[in-house]
Amino acid sequence: MTQEQHSSTAQLDSTDRPAFEAAYQAAQKSLAGGGIPIGAALARNGEVAASGHNERVQNADPIAHGEMSALRAAGRQKTYRNTTLYTTLAPCAMCAGTIIQFKIPRVVVGEARTFDGELELLRSRGVEVVVLDDQRCVDMMRTFQADHPELWAEDIAE
Numbered sequence: 585m586t587q588e589q590h591s592s593t594a595q596l597d598s599t600d601r602p603a604f605e606a607a608y609q610a611a612q613k614s615l616a617g618g619g620i621p622i623g624a625a626l627a628r629n630g631e632v633a634a635s636g637h638n639e640r641v642q643n644a645d646p647i648a649h650g651e652m653s654a655l656r657a658a659g660r661q662k663t664y665r666n667t668t669l670y671t672t673l674a675p676c677a678m679c680a681g682t683i684i685q686f687k688i689p690r691v692v693v694g695e696a697r698t699f700d701g702e703l704e705l706l707r708s709r710g711v712e713v714v715v716l717d718d719q720r721c722v723d724m725m726r727t728f729q730a731d732h733p734e735l736w737a738e739d740i741a742e
């Protein structure tokens with residue numbers, strides 16, 4: 585483990601770890617099912633409310649990004665105050681828009697190296713963004729992007 589990874593992982597407090605792990609495990613589940621390995625989880629006050637993963641391939645659903653699937657799984661919420669959304673990869677414009685729409689105050693991102701997403705948009709709207717630069721997430725996406733360039737290009741509309 586490099587020093588950089590060590591210090592970034594240290595940004596996770598004890599209440600963050602189970603939810604981030606739920607997001608990572610959801611991504612692994614998607615990969616095992618032939619899908620895109622991006623997972624997410626919604627937690628309130630450290631309690632995991634729901635997790636989900638990208639279901640573009642599994643459900644032929646272009647909108648089912650990991651974050652959208654986790655929010656759908658969590659169902660209706662009176663408020664997103666006190667919630668954190670955990671995701672293995674930087675949110676795209678669609679997911680960032682949803683985060684802003686629901687006023688989710690905090691987002692923990694596994695990595696933003698393989699896709700830099702819309703972190704500045706989130707920050708500009710007052711969302712606290714924590715980027716972990718988690719090596720497991722980087723490796724997971726690099727392997728997937730190399731093995732399935734066409735699926736990856738489709739997911740980010742390129």
Ligand SMILES: [Zn+2]
Nearest residue numbers: 649676678679
């Ligand atoms: Zn997205």
